[in-house]
Amino acid sequence: MATASEAPRNKLRRATYAKVQDLTPGSQGHNLVLQVISVAPAVEKKRYDGAVSRIAEAVLADETGCVTFTARNDQIDVLKEGLVLVMRNTNADIFNGFMRLNVTQWGKMSLHPDGVASTPPPPPSVNTENNMSAIEYELVTVDDADE
Numbered sequence: 631m632a633t634a635s636e637a638p639r640n641k642l643r644r645a646t647y648a649k650v651q652d653l654t655p656g657s658q659g660h661n662l663v664l665q666v667i668s669v670a671p672a673v674e675k676k677r678y679d680g681a682v683s684r685i686a687e688a689v690l691a692d693e694t695g696c697v698t699f700t701a702r703n704d705q706i707d708v709l710k711e712g713l714v715l716v717m718r719n720t721n722a723d724i725f726n727g728f729m730r731l732n733v734t735q736w737g738k739m740s741l742h743p744d745g746v747a748s749t750p751p752p753p754p755s756v757n758t759e760n761n762m763s764a765i766e767y768e769l770v771t772v773d774d775a776d777e
Contacts, residue, residue, distance in 0.1 A: 644748045645718070651694035651760065653722040655729055655767050662717045662731075663742060663749065664690035664699075665756050669709045690715065690731065692753040695760030697722075699731040705739055714742035714752040727766045 648660045672686040686706045688699045699717075701709055708715070719737030723730050733739050742752050 645746075647750050649694040650690075650692050650697050650757075650762055653697060653729065653731070653762055655722060655724050658721045658734075660717070660720045660722065660731075662690075662692070662720060663752060664692050664697075664715055664717060665753055666709055666711050666713050666715065667691050667696060667756065667758060668711060669706075672706050687730075689758070689761075689763075690717075691756040691758055693755050693757055695762050696756070696758045697729065697731050697761070698763035700725070705733065708739060708741070716740050716742050716744045716746075716749055724767055727768065729763050729765065729767065 645661050648662055650662070650664070653660065667689040669688040670686055672684045675683050675685060677683055684703050684706055686701045686709070688701055688709045689696050690699045691697075717731070717733060717737070717739050719734050721732050721734055723732055743749065
């Protein structure tokens with residue numbers, strides 16, 4: 631009988647990286663390499679259990695566009711204008727009708743270069759004209775009976 635250590639191992643899949651222009655509302659699992667353009671001051675919010683949570687918004691960009699990133703607690707300390715970040719497992723959520731980028735609980739945010747061979751180079755330039763977070767989205771329900 632084969633033990634777990636003797637079982638054949640599956641090869642790991644190489645990570646795929648998206649660009650800001652590819653983000654769509656409600657999409658999940660994006661990996662991106664982005665440059666920090668600006669960081670807003672952090673706001674402290676008291677949670678229902680009494681703990682204090684810090685929240686700040688930052689504008690991140692690559693050569694295809696820019697997006698607003700909602701940073702929480704320790705993530706805020708990493709954000710400095712001009713730095714290039716590697717964002718893994720992010721979601722493009724809608725907050726008050728506008729798209730925001732969030733790192734999930736299984737995600738990771740680190741400085742570029744991060745030592746991972748599959749990580750692409752930093753963006754050669756940044757495009758702040760195509761702001762994906764400036765587009766307002768509205769939830770529209772479609773009634774199946776009308777069709």
